[in-house]
Amino acid sequence: MKTKRVIGFIAIIFFTLSCTESYFNRYPIDSLTEGAFYSTKEELAFGLNDAYFSLRSAYTNYFSIGDLASDNAFNGKMNNSLDNISMNESNVVSSSGIVSSIWSGSYQVISRTNLILEKMQKVTLTDALKSKFEGESKFLRGLMYFNLVRIFGSVPLVLTDIKTTQEAFAIGQETVDNIYVQIIKDLTDAATLLPDQYTNNVDKGRATSLAAKTLLGKVYLTQKRYQDALDILEEVRITNIHRLLPNYFDVFDAAKPNNAEIIFAVQYARGFSPSMANPLQGRHFPNEQVGTKVYLKSGSGEYLMTTSLVRAFEISDRRLIYVDSLKSITNVPGYMYKFSKKYIDLGQTTITDSGSDLIILRYADILLMCAEAKAALNLPLEALPYITEVRTRAGLVTNASIAATKESMNLAIEQERRVEFFSEGHRWFDLLRTGRLQTVMNAHFAEGAKYLPEETGFGSTTVNSVADFELLFPIPQYQVQLNPDKLKQNPNY
Amino acid sequence: MKKNKPFGELFNRSLKKNLLIMRIAVILMMLGILQAQANDAYAQKTRLSLNFSETELVKVLDKIEDESEFFFLYNEKLLDTERKVSIDAKDQLVSVILDKLFTGTDVQYTIIDRKIILAPDYLTAEVQSESQQQAVVSGSVKDSQGAPLSGVTVTIKGTAIGTITDMDGKFSLPGIQQNASVVFSFVGLATQEIVFTGQSVINMVMSEEAIGLEEVVVVGYGTQSKAMVSTSISSINAEKLMSIPVTNPAQAMVGQIAGVRFQQANGEPGSAPYIRIRGNGSLTSSNSPLYVIDGYPTDDANLFNAILPNDIESIDVLKDAASAAIYGSRAGNGVILVTTKSGKLGKTKFTVDITSGVQQVAKKYDMAGPDLFVEVVKEARINQGLAIPDFLNQPERWVTTDWQDVIFRTAPFQNVQIGASGGSEKMNFNLSFGYLDNQGVIKNSFEKRYSMRASLNAMLTQKLKVGINIAPTFSTNRAQNTTGTNTATDASGILADAVSNIPILPVWRDNGDYFIISQDAEMITIFNDKLSNPLNKLDANLDYTYAIRQTASAFISFEPIKGLVLKSTLNTGISNSKGEMYREAFLANGNGNTGNISTPNLAQITARRSNATNLNLYWSNTAVYDFKINEKHLFTALIGYDASRQQNYSVRVDPRTDVDNPVAFINTSIKNVSGAILSTGVTSKDEYVLDAFFGRLNYSYERKYLLSGSIRRDRSSKFGPENRAGYFPSVSAAWNMKEESFMDFVKIISSAKIRLSYGETGNDRLTGSYPWLTTLSKNYYVFGTVDARVLTYAPSGFSNANLGWEKNKQFDAGLDIGLLGNRINLNMDVYDRNSNTIISASIPTINGKATTAIQNIGNVRNRGLEITFNSRNLIGIFKWQTDFNISFNRNKITALNGDAKIFGSEASYIRNYLGRPMADIYAYRIVGTFNNAQDLIDYPKFGAQGIGDLRYDDVSGPAGIPDGKIDANDMTLIGNAQPKFVYGFTNSFQFKNFDLNILLDGTYGGSVVNQFERAISLNRQLENTIARIAENRWKSEAEPGDGKTPRAGSNFLSSNITTNSRYVFGTNFLRIRNVSIGYILPKSVLQKIRIQSMRVFLTIANLHTFTKYPGLNPEGNTNGDEATANGLDLGSYPVARNSSVGISIGF
Secondary structure, X not given: OHXXXXXXXXXXXXXXXXXXXXXXXXXXXXOOEOOOOOOOHHHHHHHHHHHHHHHHHHHOOHHHHHHHOOOOEEOOHHHOOHHHHHHHOOOOOOOOHHHHHHXXXXXXXXXXXXXXHHHHHHOOOOHHHHXXXXXXXXXXXXXXXXHHHHHHOOOEOOOOOOOOHHHHHHOOEOOHHHHHHHHHHHHHHHHHHOOOOOOOHHHEOEOOXXXXXXXXXXXXXXXXXXXXXXXXXHHHHHOOOOOOOOOHHHHOOOOOOOOOOEEEEEOOEOOOOOOEOOOHHHHOOOOOOXXXXXXXXXXXXXXXXXXXXXXXXXXXXXXXXXXXEEEXXXXXXXXXXXXXXXXXXXXXXXXXXXXXXXXXXXXXXXXXXXXXXXXXXXXXXXXXHHHHHHHHHOOOOOOHHHHOOHHHHHHHHHHHHHHHOOOOOOXXXXXXXXXXXXXXXXXXXXXXXXXXXXXHOOOOOOOOXXXXXXXXXXXXXXXXXXXXOOOOOOOOO | OHHHHHHHHHHXXXXXXXXXXXXXXXXXXXXXXXXXXXXXXXXXXXXXXXXXXXXXXXXXXXXXXXHOOOEEEXXXXXXXXXXXXXXXXXXXXXXXXXXXXXXXXXXXXXXXXXXXXXXXXXXXXXXXXXXXXXEEEEEEEEEOOOOEOOOOEEEEOOOOOEEEOOOOOEEEEEEEOOOOEEEEEOOOOOOEEXXXXXXXXXXXXXXXXXXXXXXXXXXXOEEEEHHHOOOOEEEEEHHHHHOOOOOOHHHHHOOOOOOEEEEOOOOOOOOOOXXXXXXXXXXXOOOOOEEEXXXXXXOOHHHHHOOOHHHEEEEEEEOOHHHHHXXXXXXXXXXXXXXXXXXXXXXXXXXXXXXXXXXXXXXXXXXXXXXXXXXXXXXXXXXXXXXXXXXXXXXXXXXXXXXXXXXXXXXXXXXXXXXXXXXXXXXXXXXXXXXXXXXXXXXXXEEEEEEEEEEEEEEOOOOEEEEEEEXXXXXXXXXXXXXXXXXXXXXXXXXXXXXXXOOOOOOEOOOOOEOOHHHOOOHHHHOOOOOOOHHHHHHHXXXXXXEEEXXXXXXXEEOOOOOEEEEEEEEEEEEEEEEEEEEOOOXXXXXXXXXXXXXXXXXXXXXXXXXXXXXXXXXXXXXXXXXXXXXXXXXXXXXXEEEEEEEEEEEEEEEEOOOOOOOOEOOOOOXXXXXXXXEEEEEEEEEEEEEEEEEEEEEEEOOOEEEEEEEEEEEXXXXXXXXXXXXXXXXXXXXXXXXXXXXXXXXXXXXXXXXEEEEEEEEOOOOOOOOOOOEEEEEEEEEOOOOEEEEEEEEOOOOOOOOOOEEEEEEXXXXXXXEOOOOEEEEEEEEEXXXXXXXXXXXXXXXXXXXXXXXXXXXXXXXXXXXXXXXXXXXXXXXXXXXXXEEEEEEEEEEOOXXXXXXXXXXXXXXXXXXXXXXXEEEEOEEEEOOOHHHHHHXXXXXXXXXXXXXXXXXXXXXXXXXXXXXXXXXXXXXXXXXXXXXXXXXXXXXXXXXXXXXXXXXXXXEEXXXXXXXXXXXXXOOOOEHHHHHOXXXXXXXXXXXXXXXXXXXXXXXXXXXXXXXXXXXXEEEEEEEEEEEEOOHHHHHHOOOOEEEEEEEEEEEEEEEOOOOOOOXXXXXXXXHHHOOXXXXXXXXXXXXXXXXXXXX
């Protein structure tokens, strides 16, 4: 009996001797978790800031399409970057790291904006703050879908915060038309909600109503709604808040961020730890030591300027201040590298610390888009003042004969945009919008024999071309493989 | 009651078995009387006072035991202990008291020193008639070193007749019959048996070798007789650990246990091999075993490796899931149980062990000497169209330098251990102190360690025991960066710097500066200006780690009723590591750095100070109950509850620079991070809790059929709230065939056992304490016309509240056979281990937060065979014993998430494919060289290539067929990092006082990418080349070399040094791990200097390694313990050959 009693007693002790379930609820001591975050206006602001921060990811490889895929830039092959080479030669495959980086970077921004739009509903906010959070979020979301739809066509339209891994598998592609409907809705809302400009220094660089309208103008232009485009762009223009800086050099000067010409830009800065340097600086320089200047030591040769681009400049064009030319010593002995210095920060003390911003929308774009709309509306003469304003700043006289016909004006605008916006990621999208992409690019490829083979992807026997299907880029292969039921690859990839 | 238990049982068993029992008590009594005459001083002088009325006899006896040093031996069945007695004695001799207690009963008492034997008098009558036919045998017992052994139990087999040897090891045993067997037994020594054939003297030597099935093995939360074990457990005892001059237990185990792979990836002082028990089961979690140090479970290998090998009593490895499942949660990778020594009954014993020797690098690279080097350089320059600099034609200016000799040295090694142990009936203690000075074979690297261990166990009453065990270790080591990321232009590690350095340049300048190529106006134009002077780096790099590690435990155990033991233990494991690094201003690291002794460069200074503390509290409670039914059914039941809490804490401070202070240090006055103008710090803290209920039942029927089952429930805070608890069951069975009567006639077989087991174990060792939970990532953005930084926060992924345990399910079948009286033992195990893994599975990136989320997906299988073979080939005056073990493991990834065919990246050269073992090695396969212009047209090129470059196999293309291009599609499977089998082979010889022990170990079938060779296989004009590569180089179409070495001075170096088959080597090796020769000094000599035992020995560790691997260490592995990235050698610290002499003294 004694034995049984002792054993029973011990059993009782053991089964009461247990930690409570709450003892196991351990949460990180050093880092924040999502649980209770986004419950104050400050926390929402931090979350919104991250949408801006994520723009850096979304635009990391944007230039590989905007410039590299076009006739403006080429990849110095010595860096052996297969992704860049295939982009330059119009042989993009679906496993390309460039498309997957644009894809995931853009959706990163979108997820941040969706999160804020959702979380702000549960926080008591002043009307001003509500407008700010909603307007800025919608501008950024609209911008991202505009990029996605132009690059990939039909993509998943995510408008809510994805909370579980299952949800991420559940969302499929939306039609291009519906995506444009959403973009226009977002940008129209943003244009209503946001102020035209900011007075506080710490706000300058955030999305404004004018930025939303400018982007909307570009969307309308893309959709061939020329009168709508002209109307809204004129709205921005007449505010006189943005204008051309007298000196082209100042627009890109890292010491003058968010100047009067800039409507929206992805921001970088020098001298911070962790670094906030703009990586585009080095990517525009040759990947060999060609000069003595400190910033020239960091090149990766990804976006070198083509000879045809440099030849597109008129001799006295002041914009050539941002073009440098140095002779190759080891990689392609004798070849003259031409490269853009728009992302150089003259104030940097270490090699890779450029604080230069990546400009997405600026006043010159408004002028040339207005000209484009006027021309499309068959008013080439009315387009002439806009283009003249841009050329005058570049120190160039404008021959009025360009306004002879709609077609001649279109070609003049195409030329002007090429030299005005070189190295700003516009070229591919401009040609795509005007429908001239295949004509221009195929001519560029055919000219291969005249230049260094790398510039045009000129091989020994075959000449590259941009086929019809190549007007869209492939959806990242891995994403299609991962969710084949919901995501269909673009044709021919 | 504890004290009389052994004899009590002896009585019981004997009565059942044999009527001869009748004699026993009498024999003991006679013996007692004899001894009493010699030894009755205590009984004669001790007086006791007692006052009891109508009290149970047992209480009176207990009182006597408590009041005096007397203790009683009696059989409870033969003595009426509940009889009520009354006694009133004041200051009486014990004999007087006993007379009073037993007058009028049939009980006779006998006093032998402090022992009092109580037995009924009818036993004595029986014996007297028989005693006439019986003889008396006497003799002495000594240990293998010739020292007398006191306290040895000497019994006649099959009876309870027995005695214990005295202080001089002498015994006398009356009442023995012809052909009876005399059994000598002593804890920790092999039991010996000898047949009595009428000799009057038996002298016995007992040795510590404990081969055979009578061993006791440590199992989870207890011990078990090896014969009763039904699972797969391998053990290694103290003697085998001590004979090797190593500094940590893992090194001492190498080659001695089947089923366990030890990979000594790094020879740095203080570094221990990586341990794998039955392969790799996890893709993202740790694959290291759980260590249980004296009952304290920890996954901190540092605590395990801080144990002095001499302090270890035994190491037991739980290999199958059934044995490990009792440690459920963290036992998925097997368990290593360590039991440290505790004091033994007897006189205090002191030991001193001193080992001292030298260490040398076991292997060096054979680099091109001055002449061959200059020949290659000239040829390379000609091929590159460069002029030959004058220096190369001026041998009188050359200074021949073997740069490996510059960094390597013959380093001293010293290991001193002093111990004291002893104990009385109620208390025992063990103390040890150790000092280790382990200087590295690379200059300016060392480990020094001071350690202590103190254990004290006390029996407060017969039922209540307490004990403590504290083991602090303090170590200092200085590390050097040996591993280099060797590329075509850069050499960052010390080893890479040394081997690729120019063999015709000096180490020093005349002015006392280091010779630095980039600081010499002439040499900078000739040689690679990024090469550093490795000695400069070694001297400039002051990188020290000071660690304090301690395990401490205290227990209390209580036995409320017979057979039931309750135990509660509190353990702490503390590991504190302080780092202090400073890099001197005279460092001239690579290109552009001007630092030197005469020209210090403040910009070269870096520094760091860090501190990390891990504190673990562990509370373990168990109840064990031994019971039996009908003497045939034996049960041991265990239930327990454990709780553990771990805290990790770290701080680290680094210097910082900014625009105003571009150089962190303004002078060299303060040689640590506080000398920096600005500093930056990081800190972290996290915690982790775990608890578990567990239970186990062992059952055996007549020792023939064994059955064991256990279950454990664990909860870990690392997992999501939905899936926090894991259940880990196990079951095992065994059949001791030899116990069956039908086996009796098979004389050759002395033991045979078949085992079967199945069990499930877990793994929660994911990175960090909160793997299920994602945190917010913090970043910065900037706004404004004047840069204004703002904070940004965003979710970094998806939490997985369902994240649960990784589970291993393992089947094991084993066979243990002993032949010829267990002179030959064979153990075989086959197993099938399936591990459900946790991996970060891909999710569509439209989620915008993460590319992957951590999930319980995937499966890895390990199947294998282990064979252990022991044989005592020769016994007698010349002894020879052989131990051999071999283990085969086949690893395979059997499931991944969804359609994924690879875990991780397909771009790297170490890949993990579905359906393949982890760590496949992919590289371009060399098929020859481009020998002429036609070859360049005929064969596909890798990028741009020219004549004399390596030609690669066009294996495949994007469409899966060769496409005439060499690109990433042509990387092909060259090998796998995991060996097909590993083995160990030990031979020990003993002749009189001499002993010799030879331990070999090896692996077969693995491969490694020797990336280290990249930097020294360039055949350039800029740095040195391996002699073999230089000699085999492509010279011309007529002299194409060995067909896998490019020409000197290739214009297309990058395609020649891309990861290709010439860097992939087999890692097969056979290593003479240890050879030791010892001599035990004869007793006659020692007695004169009052020393009990002394052994002197000479030992050589890593004497030679037979291998075709050209690198410094065939086990070299840069990617650490990561199973999915094994197979890469970027140059690891070489393993040293250690030659030592030692002396062990006991007194």
